Amino acid sequence: MKTLLAKAIPVLAAICCCANLAKPGNAEVWVVGSMEGFAPFNYTVDGQYRGIDVQILNEAAEKINVELEHRPLPWNRALLDFNAGNLDAVFQLAPTRERFEKWNMVGPLRRTKTVYVTLIDSPIEDIRSLNELDGLIVGVVSGFTYEDSFDRHPDIAREMSKDDFTNILKLMLGRSDVIVGGRATLAHIIDDMGLTEKLRFLPTPLVEQERYIAFPRDGDGDDMANRLQGSLSAMHSSGRIREIVQEHFEE
Template sequence: MRHLLLALLLSTTTLPAAQPWRVVGDEQFAPYSFVTDADDTPHGLDVELVDAVLREAGVAYEIRLYPWERVKRMLDRGEVQMAFQFAGTPQRQEQYELVGPLRSGSTVFMTTAKTAISDWQTLDDFAPYVIGQVRGYVYEEHFDRADLARDTSAQNPRQLVSMLLAGRIDIIVGDRVQLQYFVHEQRAQDQVRILPRPLIQMPRFVAFAKGDIERARQFSEALVRLRNAGKLDEIQQRWAP
């Protein structure tokens, strides 16, 4: 019996520890997620929100930020367990187990004085213009499928704003807070304007591989607890402009 107890004790003490979740997000999505020139430490509102939920869930994890196209590939290939921040479109819902929303943001159109458009009622109003958008991003189902002239050469929103300011495109589309962040970065607030009507109020989700129900459940339950306790609002207030 003593030998049996010893064997059981040894077997339990040598079990491998649970592997930490590998969590990835967009490195060029300031102020929501970004890295600085000083180091590759993740910063941003969404980074803090995800960090708080994972700590509440009690799981081991590590967060890293990469270019958006790589983020999607890593999740698709099973190289990571979770990724953020995905738009809640039907396309994404088919691809992944989406959990959230983590937060919501207003998707808007930004332009300059060079264009005559002052607002829009239907997507046909954009027919005379070239609209810039980030390659690989999805925005809103009807807009994504509309027959419009598009420039998708931008690799990230910062580059998109630079292209607008340089006059290479007529209009750009993106998250209001984020576009304003990059405009302020270039001290160009007086050179741009946002059309009054937004495209959509877009919820942002975290994503797990299709079928990864258990991890999705763990994150979802922790997210609900923090939201009900007002902790997520506290984090968002710290990042309010």
């Protein structure tokens, strides 16, 4: 009996060893916040969180054996939770000097064009400088950063909204003369609302900027940021991020 047991132990040990080698390592989990309902970049369809930025970040994280636990939130809540340490990261962020100083800004994920939208029969033909906003009520989303000069301009009359959908509704109701936002997102919402014949984009964009994901400036945040930056940079170099963007706009 002892002989059989002695012979069996090495066999069992070998089986366990092989099983451990075959078992994939458990992925590290990062809790990541973002603005809910921000199509085509991050939004929920049939219970699944998807979009351009979601796919980019999920693929980048997978390459470094990380799983992202997404927390879609109202934008101001996402920023508050991130600042309070309830989130490992938050996306997508426009670049500002303060954000680069305060956080690890990782990316870019992609570029986006920020534009003006007005009613189809509005007398406003174009806005080429901030001075042309004098006397106009400009619809913006609370907590959003658009462009440094625009954000700091003291004389712009701003009509605050909780999201782009509400911003468009207020424009339709005459609560604002013009609204500002990301072209792809506004185009998506305007199409969904059936307003393509009632609204128009002005020719000159406010700005074209890159978008980022932020991590805290601490030991863990620095490590996460460095690892994800390497993965995102490799995806840019291979052309994968460009492919993802094109795939979504061809859907």
